Amino acid sequence: MKVIDAHAHLGRCRVFDLEVSAHELLAAMDINGIDAAIVMPFPGAPDPRKVHDDIAELAQAHPGRIYGMVNLSPHCDPDAYFKEAERCVRDLGFVGLKLHTIGHAINPLSQDAATVFETAKELGIPVMVHSGPGTPFALPSHLIPRAKDFPNVPIVIAHAGFTLYTGEAYVVARECPNVYLETSWLFPDDLRWLVRAVGAERIMMGTDLPRNVAPTLVVCEAAALTPEEKRWYLGATAARVFKIRF
Numbered sequence: 001m002k003v004i005d006a007h008a009h010l011g012r013c014r015v016f017d018l019e020v021s022a023h024e025l026l027a028a029m030d031i032n033g034i035d036a037a038i039v040m041p042f043p044g045a046p047d048p049r050k051v052h053d054d055i056a057e058l059a060q061a062h063p064g065r066i067y068g069m070v071n072l073s074p075h076c077d078p079d080a081y082f083k084e085a086e087r088c089v090r091d092l093g094f095v096g097l098k099l100h101t102i103g104h105a106i107n108p109l110s111q112d113a114a115t116v117f118e119t120a121k122e123l124g125i126p127v128m129v130h131s132g133p134g135t136p137f138a139l140p141s142h143l144i145p146r147a148k149d150f151p152n153v154p155i156v157i158a159h160a161g162f163t164l165y166t167g168e169a170y171v172v173a174r175e176c177p178n179v180y181l182e183t184s185w186l187f188p189d190d191l192r193w194l195v196r197a198v199g200a201e202r203i204m205m206g207t208d209l210p211r212n213v214a215p216t217l218v219v220c221e222a223a224a225l226t227p228e229e230k231r232w233y234l235g236a237t238a239a240r241v242f243k244i245r246f
């Protein structure tokens with residue numbers, strides 16, 4: 001069984017005042033038995049294109065362990081957004097796009113957000129969307145129209161509503177078969193309920209920050225999932241959605 005962290009960051013964040021080094025990221029993976037991580041710049045990265053290059057370099061140095069996700073503010077010229085996403089996916093092998101509703105102050109229903117979903121459709125990759133803190137943009141329900149308009153684009157709701165809006169994330173997943181839930185920062189009972197109510201093959205583990213890797217695995221243990229549910233949650237769902245082959 002391969003363990004995949006579907007939500008990790010590298011570099012500096014001016015929005016949330018955070019910084020994660022490659023050493024911290026890899027050490028947290030090694031200590032906690034994480035085989036692979038999907039890594040993206042923070043929304044407050046001073047130079048996201050440079051972080052995309054850093055992630056690609058890290059992936060090359062650690063084959064099969066690091067997969068990139070594009071995280072760029074969509075409040076720019078749509079052609080410039082597409083060009084950088086295309087470079088990351090076609091040249092650097094990135095596996096997804098991030099829409100950061102609070103970090104980039106973007107409403108999923110807006111025109112600039114449409115660029116993100118259209119780019120994902122064109123490049124054949126999933127979109128991960130931040131949910132929870134930062135409402136109303138971060139409300140999971142804003143993704144229902146997008147999921148229905150882009151039925152072939154897998155949409156991963158990061159933080160699955162962040163406990164407060166987890167019921168709403170469940171409603172979205174129930175209404176839209178192309179929606180998946182990443183569960184960083186949830187309580188054990190939220191995780192257990194989502195796995196049982198939505199199905200483990202649509203729920204994936206993510207940690208967000210190196211210091212949250214160990215607590216996330218404790219939450220998984222506390223949720224007392226079956227071995228088959230754990231197999232999906234800890235890696236098989238993310239591998240399928242992001243087309244990661246070991």
Ligand SMILES: [Zn+2]
Binds near residue numbers: 208
């Ligand atoms: Zn994050």
